[in-house]
Amino acid sequence: MSRLIDVENLTLQFDTDEGRITAVDNVSFSLEAGEVMGLVGESGSGKSVTAKSLMKLNPRNAVYGPDTKITLHLEDGPVDVMSLQNDTEMKIVRGGSISLIFQEPMASFAPAISIGDQMVEQLLIHTDFSKAQSKELSIEMLDRVGISDASTRFGQYAFELSGGMRQRAMIAMALSTKPKLLIADEPTTALDVTIQAQVIDLMKDLVDEFGMGIIFITHDLGVIAQTADKVAVMYLGKLVEQGTVRDVIRRPAHPYTRGLLAALPTLDDIDAPLTPIPGDIPSPLERPAGCVYSTRCQEIIGPRCSAEVPQFLSVDTDHSAACHIYDTQEGAA
């Protein structure tokens, strides 16, 4: 396997009326070709803006930290994403090599252009296909994501489709250019589980077929368990845990990850009460000092937690967490 993308020290802030807020704080990870990484975390923890950063897609009020470095490894050599300036340079990452499935399906289709015309246009921009070939491929992709009567749907507008069909049309569009890296932001939340299974199988086929790498953002830990090779967990702009899917789900190391898993409703005991993590996620305007999770942590170990930012420490091979539990005052680890 070969390296597909390296994200180093990604820091992202937004200028807002109420001041500058930190949405992503010094996040690093990497992905190999053909690898699927699950990205999970609290609403507002920065998953979507992290994903958009890989394509420099954040709005104008976004400010990237000076140490931020994102390297995309393509056949023709590495691309330094942060240094891309104009639209021509951006073309390398937007829609060509990287495809992004947006969280808001409504937002990613123009309302007054049919689904099909948008798919074809995209293929004409990013591939060498003719118009007829593009149409044929688009209909084939709609069919592969389980949209019945694909040639009729091809001519319809986004508002005429149900939530789940819109989502699948978007997936079909994103996959049709056969990207090197697919970033899928909550791609299956609006799908019933039988269709979800089918869409996930299709993505896996494409991973096998041509080594596509996937960053899969979802809060559905079941979907992560069934699709991802490795998992990264975010809380309030910070990466708090990283590891293989087995380790993170079976032996969660960070107290936040443990809280997430405990909150999951299971079918084994449908009378069991649902147990949320107590408290609210702090506003990004009021980030806690020390560990970002210290205001809600059930396993807090002392004043150190609210004073000192925990470092990422290895808890096992390929498994690390940012928590003082894994550090000793002597600084052994």
Next chain:
Amino acid sequence: MSQSPLITAKGLSVHYALRGGLIGPKPYVGAVENVTIEIAAGSFFGLVGESGSGKTTLGRAMLRAAPISRGDVHFDDGEVSYSLKDLGKQDLKEYRKRAQLIFQDPYAALSPRMTVRDIIAEPLEVMGLTSSRAETDERVREIAAKCRLNVEHLRRFPHAFSGGQRQRISIARALVSGPKFIVADESVAALDVSIQADVLNLLKSIQEDMGLTFLFISHDLSVVAHVCDHVAVMYLGRIVETAPTRTLFSNPRHPYTTALLSAIPSLDPDDRGRAQKLEGEIPSPTNPPPGCKFQTRCPHAIDRCRVEEPTLETAGTEHHVACHRWQELAG
């Protein structure tokens, strides 16, 4: 639950016309077809099913926000009763106070330029339910407290809030007019599991507190299992099975329900590929197959299924299923 029904749909159909009708009958999407269903007062009623099967449309028809093509929906809360198909303007206004929607997307649903107080107060003002600003403020504070938002939150703008808090704001807004019936369409789908658990606990406690009736539309069967007392399963515009929650999850009778339950992604990474795969063509609501609508994907389909459409039969206490072979398959 032997409560009298708050909502009764009878033979309800919602059709959307399709453009480009050439010759012959006008093509349409049968988004909801001949649905008959009762929702008891005080129930937390789950609606699950295939994407595009008509759940949102059915929920909207119950709010009189989708066109009713055939059949009708009755609402009766003991004080007033309405037939939604031919609701006059004045009655419709009155009905809007009693039936509300909680939006799916807590990000898109809240206007960024209004304070949280104004967002929650808006329905009161639009419906003219309060006579003074002081009274409005009082109602807003009361409902905000129920939804665990504090006074200081009310002055802020929505973007300062997390997804869970925003969802609580939209819940407060939906509840402020004192409705009896709430349609929650994928209201927790965008939330991570911890916030989801929190919002669901909140909905349940408010329901008990205020005696509300919920239609809860969701793709997440584990969530439905935990919060709903009854569940209906939809497929291609039809209800194919309905039962008390425990019965549905322990004794599913319709082959589509069985497939749904088996496809719930397991938390065990070594369990991959265990879901029952449904082969076959996914049918289209513009051109539904003859007979049973599930026959193109059903592993148990026989000749009869391809010609004769099954109707809901009683399979147990409050348990109904539309399948020719449910008895045989139950054996």
